[in-house]
Amino acid sequence: MKRLNRKDLLDLESLSKEEIELILDTAKPFKELFTKTKKKLDFLKGKTIVNIFYEPSTRTRTSFEIAEKRLGADVINITVSSSSVVKGESLLDTIKTLTAMSADILVMRHSSAGAPHFIASRVPISVINGGDGFHAHPTQALLDMFTIREKLGTLKGKRIALIGDILFSRVARSNIWGLKKMGAKVRIIGPATLVPEYFKKLDVEVFFDLKEGLKGVDVVNILRIQRERQKQMLFPTIREYNRLFGIDEKTLTNSEVLVMHPGPMNRGIEISDYIADSEQAVILEQVTNGIAIRMAVLYLIAGEGDINEIIN
Amino acid sequence: MRLLIKNGRVVDPINNIDEKLDIYIEKGVIKKIAKNINIDDVEIYNANNMIVTPGLIDMHTHLREPGYEQKEKISTGSAAAAMGGFTGVVCMANTNPVTDNQATVKLILSIAEKEGIVKVYPVAAVTKNQEGKELTEFGDLKNVGVVALSDDGNPIMNAELMRRALEYAKMFDLPILAHCEDKNLSGDGVVNEGYYSTIKGLRGIPDISESVMVARDIMLTKFTNSKLHIMHISTKRSVELVRQAKEEKLKVTAEVTPHHFSLTEDDIVDYDANFKMNPPLRSEEDRKALIKGLQDDTIEVIASDHAPHTLFEKEREFDLAPFGIIGLETVVPLTFMNLINPGFLSIFDAIKKLTLNPSKILKIKKEGIKKNVLADITVINPELEFIYNKDMIVSKGTNSPFLGKKLKSFPVMTIVEGKMVMKDRKIMV
Numbered sequence: 001m002k003r004l005n006r007k008d009l010l011d012l013e014s015l016s017k018e019e020i021e022l023i024l025d026t027a028k029p030f031k032e033l034f035t036k037t038k039k040k041l042d043f044l045k046g047k048t049i050v051n052i053f054y055e056p057s058t059r060t061r062t063s064f065e066i067a068e069k070r071l072g073a074d075v076i077n078i079t080v081s082s083s084s085v086v087k088g089e090s091l092l093d094t095i096k097t098l099t100a101m102s103a104d105i106l107v108m109r110h111s112s113a114g115a116p117h118f119i120a121s122r123v124p125i126s127v128i129n130g131g132d133g134f135h136a137h138p139t140q141a142l143l144d145m146f147t148i149r150e151k152l153g154t155l156k157g158k159r160i161a162l163i164g165d166i167l168f169s170r171v172a173r174s175n176i177w178g179l180k181k182m183g184a185k186v187r188i189i190g191p192a193t194l195v196p197e198y199f200k201k202l203d204v205e206v207f208f209d210l211k212e213g214l215k216g217v218d219v220v221n222i223l224r225i226q227r228e229r230q231k232q233m234l235f236p237t238i239r240e241y242n243r244l245f246g247i248d249e250k251t252l253t254n255s256e257v258l259v260m261h262p263g264p265m266n267r268g269i270e271i272s273d274y275i276a277d278s279e280q281a282v283i284l285e286q287v288t289n290g291i292a293i294r295m296a297v298l299y300l301i302a303g304e305g306d307i308n309e310i311i312n
Numbered sequence: 313m314r315l316l317i318k319n320g321r322v323v324d325p326i327n328n329i330d331e332k333l334d335i336y337i338e339k340g341v342i343k344k345i346a347k348n349i350n351i352d353d354v355e356i357y358n359a360n361n362m363i364v365t366p367g368l369i370d371m372h373t374h375l376r377e378p379g380y381e382q383k384e385k386i387s388t389g390s391a392a393a394a395m396g397g398f399t400g401v402v403c404m405a406n407t408n409p410v411t412d413n414q415a416t417v418k419l420i421l422s423i424a425e426k427e428g429i430v431k432v433y434p435v436a437a438v439t440k441n442q443e444g445k446e447l448t449e450f451g452d453l454k455n456v457g458v459v460a461l462s463d464d465g466n467p468i469m470n471a472e473l474m475r476r477a478l479e480y481a482k483m484f485d486l487p488i489l490a491h492c493e494d495k496n497l498s499g500d501g502v503v504n505e506g507y508y509s510t511i512k513g514l515r516g517i518p519d520i521s522e523s524v525m526v527a528r529d530i531m532l533t534k535f536t537n538s539k540l541h542i543m544h545i546s547t548k549r550s551v552e553l554v555r556q557a558k559e560e561k562l563k564v565t566a567e568v569t570p571h572h573f574s575l576t577e578d579d580i581v582d583y584d585a586n587f588k589m590n591p592p593l594r595s596e597e598d599r600k601a602l603i604k605g606l607q608d609d610t611i612e613v614i615a616s617d618h619a620p621h622t623l624f625e626k627e628r629e630f631d632l633a634p635f636g637i638i639g640l641e642t643v644v645p646l647t648f649m650n651l652i653n654p655g656f657l658s659i660f661d662a663i664k665k666l667t668l669n670p671s672k673i674l675k676i677k678k679e680g681i682k683k684n685v686l687a688d689i690t691v692i693n694p695e696l697e698f699i700y701n702k703d704m705i706v707s708k709g710t711n712s713p714f715l716g717k718k719l720k721s722f723p724v725m726t727i728v729e730g731k732m733v734m735k736d737r738k739i740m741v
């Protein structure tokens with residue numbers, strides 16, 4: 001019975017290819033269980049999981065909560081307003097308090113890059129990163145890779161385009177690390193102000209022209225564009241962004257290309273209704289797969305028992 | 313006190329000495345400097361294989377008092393200085409209230425008089441409350457003893473104001489110490505902009521945020537025919553600009569911190585705020601350029617930028633922790649390990665950047681090791697080695713990126729105005 005031999009899941013940079021494969025392989029039987037009547041398992045029975053979110057989140061928090069509950073864990077949700085990050089109790093004190101209450105696993109989202117790394121190095125309990133600043137979002141990248149592998153059979157050699165606000169995207173960073181480790185070819189496409197060329201050092205191709213960038217791709221992963229970037233002088237208008245980088249039926253003509261989006265979508269900005277609702281879009285499957293990936297991660301870090309016995 | 317420092321290598325750039333000599337001190341005054349002095353009934357300090365220098369000056373220290381006594385006090389900061397081999401420190405004006413008026417300068421000097429262990433030379437702000445809007449009263453401030461003017465921490469973004477400050481300071485021969493940074497380019501950056509910041513998802517401070525301002529301030533200095541000292545220079549481009557300014561014979565000087573010539577962004581232990589300072593740790597290319605700048609005297613001063621913070625301020629999210637690290641107690645070992653031992657600088661040239669050069673820029677009278685003057689001496693044991701840990705630190709702050717590292721070449725004696733304040737790594741007062 002294989003497990004992840006680590007206390008925490010913080011980012012994909014620190015994971016080996018074998019560990020990523022183990023997670024993707026383990027998510028498969030968990031997903032199969034969804035279609036069976038037996039949705040609830042007891043691999044995490046008696047364990048207390050605290051989901052502490054210092055940033056608003058609907059899908060990630062809900063997805064984790066469902067995964068945790070399906071594994072039989074006791075789940076506590078804490079949402080901390082961002083103002084108290086600056087004024088209130090220190091992050092470390094809050095987490096030490098939760099540790100003293102004998103929480104077993106902490107799922108954490110925080111607006112500061114590295115906050116989960118900092119915490120993981122100072123408390124004995126497991127920390128799972130639910131997104132830190134624009135640094136990492138490992139479970140999102142894992143579910144993206146799971147989805148691609150499910151649809152295309154493999155990641156090796158596939159051409160994946162990440163489109164949009166790469167600079168401020170934790171999803172992009174985690175995807176780049178994971179995909180490169182799995183042998184995929186990664187390119188990033190977007191405005192020069194939001195697509196740092198420093199990524200070239202990781203053997204990532206950089207395109208500022210959508211048409212050029214889309215040539216020959218197997219997958220497009222479209223990132224959410226945040227309106228506040230406009231105020232930060234990073235691009236002039238949402239309108240121009242849409243005209244230059246929006247994915248619609250005119251820019252994406254190959255209906256074989258898999259369309260992904262981590263959500264929430266800005267329809268009419270980075271993705272058109274037509275594409276979002278098309279056959280080639282797997283956006284809702286990504287959401288479903290997210291639960292399987294999160295179950296796999298929790299099981300591989302802290303679960304007891306054997307998933308294969310239940311499946312067989 | 314009758315003290316005979318025997319067999320040390322006396323390195324004194326002020327009096328141009330570099331040879332093995334004994335020094336005899338009586339009642340705090342240097343009475344004799346010669347080879348093989350033999351006097352009876354005297355305390356002998358065997359400085360065999362050690363370096364004996366004029367007391368070091370740190371021209372960039374944050375003593376935090378008044379206002380931030382939880383971080384550091386004049387007493388603790390000056391003790392850290394004594395431990396680090398410094399007999400004088402130049403303290404920055406970002407206190408609370410800001411050192412922008414006579415009363416605060418007098419307060420600092422009076423606390424230093426009572427509780428200080430080394431000499432304290434205050435710097436006053438260039439602008440009221442360091443807000444970059446109105447000039448402080450340079451004349452009044454000079455009268456109560458400030459040695460320089462600086463808004464350190466806050467760059468003066470308004471070029472017109474900087475121009476007037478440089479012009480007005482000429483009347484008083486007060487140097488302006490410039491923190492060169494374009495705040496718009498730095499934004500909310502916390503580390504050097506580059507591959508590291510990109511990968512780690514941290515906001516970057518581009519190197520141009522420094523060099524654009526260095527260029528501006530050099531142009532203003534030329535235009536106003538004034539003097540400028542650039543603090544904590546950190547990038548290759550800035551070094552090139554200062555070098556050019558010197559070729560044009562402009563009165564521009566520069567300092568570098570030991571952390572900038574010792575570490576790069578690649579040394580950052582991920583998300584450890586003890587590696588967060590402003591300017592940030594830069595690239596290896598920048599670090600090499602800083603060392604070249606030290607070698608050809610483009611950079612004539614080594615200064616600590618000692619910036620103590622409390623533990624809880626640094627034990628937190630990287631982007632929310634304050635900038636700054638302590639440095640007084642590690643300047644000497646880092647200078648030996650990273651400049652002298654690899655052969656980049658001679659001991660003489662390195663000591664010059666810690667004694668004669670800062671004293672010239674600030675017009676602080678320094679006699680050096682000379683007969684009939686009050687002893688102002690630092691003794692360094694180049695072989696002394698420690699794993700640097702929190703228990704060794706005298707400063708109130710323990711925010712150092714060198715914790716846990718093996719450091720070598722520490723001061724073992726500090727004599728301030730004839731008084732022994734540190735001996736064998738112990739504060740004597």
